[in-house]
Amino acid sequence: MTKPIRVLIIEDDKRIAEINRRFVDKVAGYEVVGIATNEQEAKEFVTILQPELILLDVYFPDMHGLNFLKWIRESFSNIDIIMITAAREIDALKQAMHGGVFDYIIKPIMLERFTETLVRYKEYYDKMHRMMNAKEMITQEEIDELIRRDYALSDADKELPKGIHRLTLDKVLAVMKQYQEEVTAEEVSKLIGVSRTTTRRYLEYLVSISLVTADVSYGSVGRPERIYRLKRF
Structure with a gap:
């Protein structure tokens, strides 16, 4: 972490x-x-x-x-x-x-407005430091992404689907950005204090707009479980 x-x-x-x-x-x-x-x-x-x-x-x-x-x-x-x-x-x-x-x-x-800013800033901060640690030269696309100081939800924010609320979405995103490895809906739900069903709905929404990837893990007892990871741009 x-x-x-x-x-x-x-x-x-x-x-x-x-x-x-x-x-x-x-x-x-x-x-x-x-x-x-x-x-x-x-x-x-x-x-x-x-x-x-x-x-x-x-x-x-x-x-x-x-x-x-x-x-x-x-x-x-x-x-x-x-x-x-x-x-x-x-x-x-x-x-x-x-x-x-x-x-x-x-x-x-x-x-809600304050949380939005801190989520955006952490996204900017993390991207900047990843670039600083990985390379000396960056592309125009990477520059544009940093200068805009937004994240991929910015366009979708204007019309969030029914049942998806911005504040909860920000909390889910913040947790996803905190972890490098895959997480389950149950793990995220415990961290943000909402039900696993609600958390999974938000995670699946993030999958649908290509911010998060999803896969299936069968675990030690063979029971399939959906796992999620934040995409790295």
Whole structure:
């Protein structure tokens, strides 16, 4: 199993920071390593922890999040950032995009929207690191896939079939991305807390849109069992 993506939350409102932490904890493959509520704490935590991902607000009593974004970019270019803020000004969004943020989420945060972003980010993070470990040169198709920062469900998301809900689908996908070997519907169901029948319906949907492959294993007693593996693109 791969190491979790380490997340630092920078948010001056402790109540909101705690909500963000709980939301992160619901998504497989992530670990919150710290919460900073002011500029001094934020700079110390970033410098010491050097997380893979930062969840950053814009408005603080003692600093501006967009200025802090510039500091991160100048000092720690490998850290990715997701803005989570009440700032709705076009200029704030533009500055954030110029700063290379992965996403820009408006408060109040909806769990489904937040989960979607973390699932997409983990897909991007995993693909980038697989490429870095495997080769020095990449193809245009691989570049396009990374820059789009989406995954194969993006087009299908708009019209999910009856009985398939986005949040549960994200949970199933997150589990599949966590494991390198085949898994059964029963194993996935235990991890996400829904029935095996429901889990199998979601897995078969992922098979139908070519995100997951399925095979049959006969096991030690000869009883056939369907096993699933996430496709690697």
